[in-house]
Amino acid sequence: MRAFVITGPGRAEVRDVPPPEARPGEVVVDVERAGVCGTDVEFFSGAMSYLHTGQARYPMRIGHEWSGTVAAVGAGVEAAWVGRRVTGDTMLGCGHCHRCTTGRQHVCADRYEIGVRNGRPGALAEQLAVPVKALQILPDSVDPALGALVEPGGNALRAVRAAALPPGGRLLVLGPGTIGLLAGQIAAAGGAEVHLLGRGGTALEFAASIGFARAWTAETLPELPWDAVIDASNSAALPALAAELVEPGRRVVYVGLASVPSPVDSRALVLKDVTAVGVLSASGGFAGTVELFAAGAVDPRPLIAATVGLDDVAAVLAGERHPSWGSGPKIHVSPNGEGLAS
Template identity: 75%
Template structure:
């Protein structure tokens, strides 16, 4: 089958590889749609931290935001999975340690991450092997594009939950990229007043185009009470700003990652009695995200600028975008093309 393979920093292409066979407890998914995210770009450029800690190594087959249909099942798997449209968890714990037993498999020390960590192949290929325990069925209203947006949506869902806001309260989201906009959409669907802080005119204009009125730069941000702040950016200076801006006694959520360390003054956290929450992965937010998309209360499909073929992925990872794609932040791949 055809698969997208990264062989070294900045070097990648489509190769013919052996198709997977299902192991016991696994299914094989015929992939229909895959999202490209910032982690994929870091793996391509060589800057992703796992490459420097030994948790990932070239050659790499990326792709962890995906949707498809089960086309084969391994021993011990209910054959009723065949033909079902699914997405799945990226974080695959060992299933044996205390963290996995406590439901925290996404932080298992021995976890695999599909398309990212431990050599587990990703979805930028014709077929993807997945443990049946990681699958989430997709109902009819959740087509390929929505299905491939479940994983980033699960991260956003966890961030919104962690903010602990009620309808009518005010949320500030730092970074109007895919995750930030998903946070904004989910929070708005819950009746929260959403404000977005961005950097570029194009990203701010896009946020306005999908219905967000309160969109600011650092210079124009009004001095309001922000009942929670979610940092969905990759800017090392914004975590400290989030702590500075949040209402005392409330919550800051970090779901974005900078390429260099971020400095936060713990005195500010303590003296404001702020709760700081970090979010890693979508695991605990996937099922609710599927239900939310199926209900129609949130439709993130406008966030997808284009759907490209497998042989266009290297250009996307290098940051090259066609002008006709517009300013939507997400690029999808149809590996069948």
């Protein structure tokens, strides 16, 4: 089968590789859509921290946001899974440590992360092997594009849940990228008053075009009481700003990651009695996200700027954008497709 392989910083190619086999407890999925995110860009550039800690190494096959159809099952898996449309969790715990047995498999010290950690091949390929326990069934109303947005949506849903907004509360989201926009959409669907903070330019213009009327820069941000602040940015400065802006006795949620340390003064938390929550992964957020997408309560399709083939992924990771593409932050890949598609 064809698969996208990063061979070193700034180097990648599409290779013919052996197709995966469904080992006991696993299925093989025909991948229909896969998303490309900032983590993938960091792997391509060589900046991703896992490359420097030994948790990832080249050559590697990326892709952890995906949807597809089960094509084969391994021993111990019911044959009824064949033909089901699915997506799945990225985080694969060992299953027997204390963290895994207490519902925290996504922070298992020995976990694999599909397309990210410890050599587990990712979804930028025609097929993907996945443990059946990681699968989430997709209803007919969630098409392949929506299915590949469930994983980032799960991150956003967990962030909104962690914000613990009061009814009708006011939320400030820092960073109008994919996760930030999804968090804003999910919070708005729950009745929150949502504000976005960005650097201006195309990103905020796009946010306004999909219904975010309250999109600000640092210079225009109004002085309002923020019932929660979600930092979905990659800025090292914004985590501290989140703690500064949030109302006393409320919550800040950190779901974005900077490439360098992003210090927060604990006095800003303690003296305001603020709760700070970190969110790693969509684990625990898949079912809820599928429900929101299936019901039409949240429609993230406008976030997809384009869908491309495997041969175009290296250019995407290098930051190239075709003039015909939309302004959304997300690029999807059709592993069985050829060439650029709008």
